[in-house]
Amino acid sequence: MSDAIKHECGLAFIRLRKSFAHYQQKYGTVMWGLNKMYLLMEKQHNRGQDGAGVAAVKLNVEPGYPFLSRIRSSANQPIADVFRQIGEEYKELQKFNPDISNHAGLMKGHMSFMGEILIGHLRYGTQGKNNAEFCHPFIKRHTIPARNLALAGNFNLVNTEELFEQIGINPGEFQRQSDLAAMLEVIYHYLVKEDEVSPQTMDVANVLRQAVPLFDGGFHVGGVTGSGVGFVFRDAHGIRPSYYYIDDDVVVAASERAAIRTTFNVGENEVKELMPGHALIVSNDGEISIEQIVDSKERKACSFERIYFSRGSDEKIYKERSRLGYNLSKQVLDAINYDLKNTIFSFIPNTAEVAFYGLVKGCDDYLKQIKIDRILSWGNDIDPEKLKEMVSRQVRIEKIAIKDVKMRTFITEDVSRSEMVQHVYDITYGTVRKNEDTLVVIDDSIVRGTTLKESIIRMLARLNPKRIIVVSSSPQIRYPDCYGIDMSKLGDFIAFNAAVELLKERGQDGLLQELYNECVELIKNDQLHTVNVVKKVYKLFTNEEITQKIAQLITPANLTIPVDVIYQTIESLHEACPSNLGDWYFTGNYPTEGGNRVVNKAFMNYMEGKNTRGY
Template sequence: MSDQIKHECGIAFIRLLKPLSYYQEKYGTTLYGLNKLYLLMEKQHNRGQDGAGIATIKLDMKPGNRYISRYRSMAQNAVSDIFSYVQNKFVSIQEETPELMKDAEYLKQNVSFVGEVLMGHLRYGTHGKNSIENCHPFLRQNNWMTRNLVIAGNFNMTNVDELLEQLYELGQHPKEKADTVTVLEKIGHFLDDENQELFDEYKKEGLSNVEITQKISKNLNIANILRRSAKNWDGGYTICGIVGNGDAFILRDPAGVRPAFYYADDEIVVAASERPAIQTAFNIPIKDVKEIEPGHALIVKKDGTVSQEIYRDPVEKRACSFERIYFSRGSDADIYKERKKLGQLLCPQVLQAVNHDIKNTVFSFIPNTAEVSFYGMVEGVNEYIRNLQKEKLIKNKENLNDEQLDELLSLRPRVEKLAIKDVKLRTFITQDADRSEMVAHVYDTTYGIIENHVDTLVAIDDSIVRGTTLKQSIIKIIDRLHPKKIIIVSSAPQIRYPDCYGIDMSRMGQFVAFDAAIQLLKERGMEHIIEEVYQKCKASLLLPKDQIVNHVKEIYKPFKQQEISDKIAEIITPEGTNAEVQLIYQTLDNLHLATPHHTGDWYFSGNYPTAGGNKVVNKAFVNWKEGNNQRAY
């Protein structure tokens, strides 16, 4: 994505099902779990670069001994910083008594972070709150082991105000207005309730408090706690939690918006936001990694029992398609195929735009995240060429001379590395004019590959949000090569609507497609639609959220997709550009064809998977109209 946006978060969870000595004997290290947690987090580093954190729990520790450890970091390389901190715990042992590094029981009793239950989190701050206090995991502490709670997640809730009000009604006083706090306190409240109900029950049976504590630990009903906690949540989420006794859960929202995968055998249970991270860290074949079902929680009890239980009725699955287009690493087997398919499906539009003139067209990609869809586009062009060659050979085999035959058989796509991002360059100058000039040099280009004013450049991007990098940098640079025409191709459809489930796209003014539609309405004397939509959106905010519809769709309704694409091309073309600039976007139908199992497309279609999404989009429009730059949820 040439326009950088913050997005997503990543979770990593490990439960060791055997004693720590087992891993020392089989794998040569008591730190097997920590080593694997590090790998899981590094293999998901793409999901969070604002901070990271880990937490571990030791099972069956005697009272008075520390059994929960947590460390969070906002360092530039937060994952490395965290595990350097953990590694320092072992320095004196390695230097003074190295034989103790093989003593699993000694390490568990004497060194923090050596435990059987491990959690990791990578954070992208979607709304600018970047402090150590905003880094997961979050911890709710209590002297009762089974009332302690650690959570981390990849989520945004659309109804934070409503959830906060419910906490007030329960008598709580949260320390801040944030969905992470509300989720922690909501689960914590019903965890307390479950503890109290069990305590009262066992007290009536005449058990001692020590006996009661053991019984509570054994019989905590995690699924019931989650059912009560998540009853009114509206959002996209994957949330990982550990109770102080060692019970753990990973739950996924009812529409399956956010991803969650797991693997379990007799040694280990592992969960993560991305499948390849599990495959790579544990050398597991793809068929053995399972998906946590929407509306389900993967529950690992302290005794090692693993189950997947419904905590909320699943609804129509609307898994995030942006995961497939951009956010997840392309090393997932299915995602790789889907991204290639996205590029291939664009070929008919691209070939039409270049008048099928392969000889005078150069194909490339910007930025590197578009590389896989670029391969698909090139494969599509090659398929077109093969069919063309076959057709001409069959029809003209008697009339082709050697020169014509050589020319026909030599036809192939001209593929070049066009733009290279200069990762060392920093736009540190604060004045707007100077910053704009510096941004124009963030990308370098390859000279000498274009025939002046003859060749057309086709450059594929995975998606276009704001279009600012294209305008301020990429198109300016490409135009210096003197092409006849520049065609920017987006493997994703036009981004028209805000996201409210974990991606930093919450304001209408961020979208160049929205800007284009507004300009078209004004140019064609249809400004009354803007005012009408504003009034409808404002009135809708007084309704219950399940009665609200997305009125912002009416802004786009008067126009065909190509009309908006042409206007976007006009907006992002810098003044003084000599080449003609054209934009080609993926269609929604082709998106669904390429990603059939990930139909969450609300940022493109406006069809939100939860009722709260419609409220958010209408609120975002009201905010835009009133000049309010706040988030809409």
């Protein structure tokens, strides 16, 4: 993706089902669980680079000894830093007993993170500051083990203020900045109430059934109590992804199927999806259950997971991304008038590569059919040279764009900074015939269009193609997200800016003030959540009109080479990703009422000139 947006966070949950001595004997190391946690987190590293954290709970610990430990880091390489610190403790123990790793009991007794239940988290900071204090897991401590709680997850909530009100808490400055702080307080509130009623047989499913219906957002959350009950739960719409795997040795949950498969070397069908509105619960004695904690609603799994966020090593995601590209081939062929001889295909590195393969395959399928039809039309009159020329025709592909090592601009002057931004990408010279070839490049999506205009288009223009076509494997991003992705400022979206420009050109920009006034009235009546007023901005224009204006906006001044844009349609997106129909970024059809409130608030912020999040 050329315009960087914040990624999803990643969750890793491990519950060991056997004694540490078992893993020592079977796998040759008492730290098997910790090793797997490290791998499970690294295999989801794409989901978080701002911070990481691990919490561990030990089962059946003697009174007076610590049973809940946590470590967090916001270092440049946070996962490595977390496990380096855990490793340092092990090295210190070895100084006193070099043979300690052969004694499972000693290791559990003396090493803080030798717990049977482990929760790991990778953070991308969509809310709060990027320091260790905001890294998950969060914990609540108490002298009663069952009233200790550690929590981590991949989510955003849009009703945190209401949550604090519902449980009678006046949040501090830190709590106001964290969705997880609100979620933790709510779950803890019902956890304590449950413990007061039945301290010997606490029912965590009952706790979740009271707490989770209060959360407005998308979430995949893992937790553990001090008494050793581990759990993972998912929102009712299945917005955030959630997968799990169970065998005789371990219970695992994570944000990505491929991470579990790779870490534990298991087949696709062995890793299950946790269904929307359900929770995976492991009791302190190891009993496993899948419980429905809220009524499942219409499935709205995030389509951006398939387009961009999740690793493409998952076989289903790979096929879907390839299909996204394939589905665009007809539009592209139409745009180039089926002139494959004078067209070069490429992609914006690195995550658009799979969609690029799909696009090329679609064009290649067309070319193959042309070859068949032409050769058949010759009948028996086949000229060897003509035949050779025909069968040798192929779709022209080149690696045009190269993303340099991440450049950090040390210059703050705007003009100089713009000059530096142009060099984030480099090009492969000698690949394009000047003024003859059309250059088609595919990107995952076009969010702001800034990098396209300031870097990529300028860079491609140096090759002097006849024409540049930018293809987006996703539809136009028109609306903010509030369920995990840091896209909540309406003025950042080039599609919205294109619509505003069209309003101005046609003398209809008074509509913006009318919609702002409508939002003010909705607030007065406590109805801001009932309707998405921003839909009215786009309703006046066709997709093609907005696309054409976007093409103008991403074209650098004084560039004489024509620049066009092609977008995926909503229909072809759904055809390619049939299980992930969450498309509110493109359609404005939010799965919860909180989404309407966020988009309207984002619009009001835009009108008031506020550069702040919409929730």
